[in-house]
Amino acid sequence: xxxxxxxxxxxxxxxxxxxxxxxxxxxxxxxxxxxxxxxxxxxxxxxxxxxxxxxxxxxxxxxxxxxxxxxxxxxxxxxxxxxxxxxxxxxxxxxxxxxxxxxxxxxxxxxxxxxxxxxxxxxxxxxxxxxxxxxxxxxxxxxxxxxxxxxxxxxxxxxxxxxxxxxxxxxxxxxxxxxxxxxxxxxxxxxxxxxxxxxxxxxxxxxxxxxxxxxxxxxxxxxxxxxxxxxxxxxxxxxxxxxxxxxxxxxxxxxxxxxxxxxxxxxxxxxxxxxxxxxxxxxxxxxxxxxxxxxxxxxxxxxxxxxxxxxxxxxxxxxxxxxxxxxxxxxxxxxxxxxxxxxxxxxxxxxxxxxxxxxxxxxxxxxxxxxxxxxxxxxxxxxxxxxxxxxxxxxxxxxxxxxxxxxxxxxxxxxxxxxxxxxxxxxxxxxxxxxxxxxxxxxxxxxxxxxxxxxxxxxxxxxxxxxxxxxxxxxxxxxxxxxxxxxxxxxx
Numbered sequence: 001x002x003x004x005x006x007x008x009x010x011x012x013x014x015x016x017x018x019x020x021x022x023x024x025x026x027x028x029x030x031x032x033x034x035x036x037x038x039x040x041x042x043x044x045x046x047x048x049x050x051x052x053x054x055x056x057x058x059x060x061x062x063x064x065x066x067x068x069x070x071x072x073x074x075x076x077x078x079x080x081x082x083x084x085x086x087x088x089x090x091x092x093x094x095x096x097x098x099x100x101x102x103x104x105x106x107x108x109x110x111x112x113x114x115x116x117x118x119x120x121x122x123x124x125x126x127x128x129x130x131x132x133x134x135x136x137x138x139x140x141x142x143x144x145x146x147x148x149x150x151x152x153x154x155x156x157x158x159x160x161x162x163x164x165x166x167x168x169x170x171x172x173x174x175x176x177x178x179x180x181x182x183x184x185x186x187x188x189x190x191x192x193x194x195x196x197x198x199x200x201x202x203x204x205x206x207x208x209x210x211x212x213x214x215x216x217x218x219x220x221x222x223x224x225x226x227x228x229x230x231x232x233x234x235x236x237x238x239x240x241x242x243x244x245x246x247x248x249x250x251x252x253x254x255x256x257x258x259x260x261x262x263x264x265x266x267x268x269x270x271x272x273x274x275x276x277x278x279x280x281x282x283x284x285x286x287x288x289x290x291x292x293x294x295x296x297x298x299x300x301x302x303x304x305x306x307x308x309x310x311x312x313x314x315x316x317x318x319x320x321x322x323x324x325x326x327x328x329x330x331x332x333x334x335x336x337x338x339x340x341x342x343x344x345x346x347x348x349x350x351x352x353x354x355x356x357x358x359x360x361x362x363x364x365x366x367x368x369x370x371x372x373x374x375x376x377x378x379x380x381x382x383x384x385x386x387x388x389x390x391x392x393x394x395x396x397x398x399x400x401x402x403x404x405x406x407x408x409x410x411x412x413x414x415x416x417x418x419x420x421x422x423x424x425x426x427x428x429x430x431x432x433x434x435x436x437x438x439x440x441x442x443x444x445x446x447x448x449x450x451x452x453x454x455x456x457x458x459x460x461x462x463x464x465x466x467x468x469x470x471x472x473x474x475x476x477x478x479x480x481x482x483x484x485x486x487x488x489x490x491x492x
Contacts, residue, residue, distance in 0.1 A: 013338040017347065020335035023328050024354035030321060031361030033314060037208040038368055044211025049263065050166040056088050057168065059161055059224070060144030064094040064134045066127070067433060068152040069101045070420045071269070075152050076108040080117055083158040090144055091119040094134040096127045129236070130413035131220075132243035136236040139227060147230070151221040153269040153418040155183065163264045164224045174229030174256030175248070177206065178222045181265035184421045190277060190483075191270040193387040196366050196380065203369040205315075206260040214311040215252045220244030222266035229256045240294060241413055242287025249295050249312070253302055262373075269418050274483040275435035280416045281394055282401040285319040289405025292316035322398035329395055329447065329473065333454045336466050355469075362388060385472070393476030396444055437488035444481025448474055 061079050065072050079091050091112075093105055102123070109121045124137055139147065146168060150156050160178060167176045179202045185195035209216035218225065220243070230236065233251035240246045252258060271277040292313075299312050339347060366384055370377040404411065417433035451474040455467050 013334075013341070016331055016334050017338045020328065020331045021347070021351060021354065023324050023331075024351065024358060026324060027321070027358035028354045028361075030318075031358045034204075034361045034365040037204050038365065040208040040212040041204055044207070049163065049261070050169055052162065052166055053169060056085050056162075057145040057165055058088045058090065058143060059084060059146045059148055059165065060090040060092060060138075060142035061148045061150065061161075062092050062094055062135060062138045062142070063150055063152070064096075064131050064138075065101060065105065065152045066096045066131075066134075066415055067099050067101050068097070068418060069099060069104060070431065070433075071152050071418045072097075072101050072105050073108050074155060074420060075150065076105060076112070076119075078155045079150065080112045080119070081158055082156065082161055084161045086116065086118075089118060089161075090142065091117065092138045092142065093119065093121050094138045095121060095123050096130075096134055129238035131415075132236040132238035135243075139230060139236065142227065144227070147225045147227055149221050149223060149225070150266075151268070153416070154221055155267050156222070157266065160222075160264060160266060161224070164261060167259050167261065168224070168226060170257070172255065172257045173259055174226050174233075174251050175218045176224045176259045176261055177216075177218055178264040178266045179203070179206075179260075179262050180219065180222060181267040183267045183269045184272070184423055185270065186424050187270070187272050187421055189383070189386055189479075190274065190390070191272055192380075192383045193390045194270045194277070196370065196383055196387045197391075199373065200366045200369045202260075203262065203372050204365060207262050209311065209315075210258070210260045212307075212311070214308055215249060215315070216258060216260065217245045217248035217315075218258065222268070226256075229254075232256070238413075240287050240290035241283045241411070242291055245288060245316075246291045246294065249291065249299070249316075253295070253298060269421055271416050272419070272421060273417065273435060274480065274487050275437050276417050278394070278397045278438075278480070278484065279414045279435050282397055283414060285322060285398040285401035286405040286411070288316055288319050289402050293405070293408075319398060320402050322395055323402045325392065325395040326399035329392070332470070332473070333451075336458070336463070340461075340463050359388075386475070389472045389476035390479065391476070392473055393444065393478075393480030395476075396440060396447070397480070400440070434488075437484050441481045441484035441488075444477045444484070446481075448478035448481060451477065 061082065063075055063079055065075070068075070076093060082089065093109060095102055095105055097105070106121055109119050112119050122138055122141065124134065127133065129136065135149065146165060148161060164176045164178060167173055180198055182191070182195045182198070184191055186192060206216050229251050230247065232254050233247055233256070236243055237246060248258065271280055296313060296316060300309055339351065363384055366387065367377075367381055370380045374380055414435070417435065419431050451470050455470045455474065458464070458467055458470070
């Protein structure tokens with residue numbers, strides 16, 4: 001029987017194994033934190049929605065768009081169909097487009113304006129500040145007592161303003177966030193995995209942080225803001241890629257209270273093209289690190305309880321785990337060889353305990369979120385292993401984002417293309433707005449080949465225990481890297 005073992009320097013082998021176990025200690029700690037959030041959520045009380053106000057506030061609905069020819073008409077029509085007093089509703093289409101989107105928008109705006117709707121088409125000379133600049137431009141011209149923001153991939157339901165506006169009866173409430181729902185969760189394996197991830201973010205993270213009186217964030221869309229809150233916090237700023245996260249923490253540092261309304265759902269289209277999805281994840285990961293660099297010093301100087309500071313630090317730096325994950329990707333095979341060579345029961349037991357804690361917490365976390373909001377939650381659980389593999393496959397993409405955020409690398413705001421996809425129907429391969437493939441996809445495919453080789457080597461040596469774990473790495477990198485190339489090659 002062939003054997004595979006570590007034949008290098010013993011000191012180097014112990015160092016590799018020590019770093020490997022240290023990373024798993026951190027992942028296990030993050031797993032305990034996930035369970036802590038579930039505990040906060042379960043201890044929190046479910047308050048009844050507030051009653052309608054005696055007089056409805058004036059609401060300015062802001063629709064930021066940039067080259068959205070496939071969905072801009074749907075977005076404008078959904079905003080026009082909002083069930084809200086017409087004399088207290090203003091709609092701003094914040095249009096930075098450079099293609100036929102502007103013409104499509106102008107025609108729909110003209111039709112709704114002719115029907116008596118207060119709707120304006122606001123164009124700027126340039127895209128300074130990207131989305132943040134557009135929102136700031138609209139803010140300074142808005143007449144509303146509240147601002148509602150809906151991105152182009154969202155379809156706000158008619159009653160959303162009537163459900164969210166009553167929360168502003170308390171003068172210290174600066175923002176109310178609705179829960180994101182999904183228009184096309186079953187379109188593909190990629191969309192199913194995204195739906196699971198986003199459900200965990202909203203159903204557990206937002207609700208738990210609100211229940212525990214921690215800071216949480218406005219997600220940039222599907223929510224209402226008080227203009228005074230935005231202005232008091234310093235307005236929309238574009239020195240990070242996540243202007244919504246940045247504004248959220250600046251506002252809460254100023255004493256504004258944020259509210260999450262989990263019973264109010266606003267559906268949106270999930271990205272279905274891998275390169276677009278990777279660009280979105282890169283933007284979110286890099287932006288969170290940028291906000292951490294910008295605001296963590298102020299958070300720790302502020303007169304806040306320690307548990308608030310700690311949770312804010314975890315929230316803003318959680319994407320740094322992708323950097324650790326990529327280091328783990330590089331170490332996992334040599335670390336396995338060291339373990340098989342030394343066959344230490346203590347190290348084996350410690351590794352198994354840490355791996356179980358980290359992995360089981362992920363399954364419990366996302367499974368709990370699905371059970372809380374889905375009637376078919378048992379069926380959704382079948383997608384959890386693939387969602388974990390996808391997260392591994394994104395390690396290189398998001399680790400790059402973390403490094404760029406840490407070193408202060410500047411990059412433009414790349415929006416996510418939308419194709420008007422609903423359910424399992426529709427196509428996108430012949431559409432415009434395709435995200436370019438990065439050369440890093442070839443490295444992702446190379447990593448998939450490396451893990452295939454590692455699995456064969458372990459199997460030939462009779463070390464079968466680690467193979468299922470290595471399979472997650474293989475599937476993750478092959479899916480992310482391979483689909484990046486295939487989707488780019490299918491461009492017409």
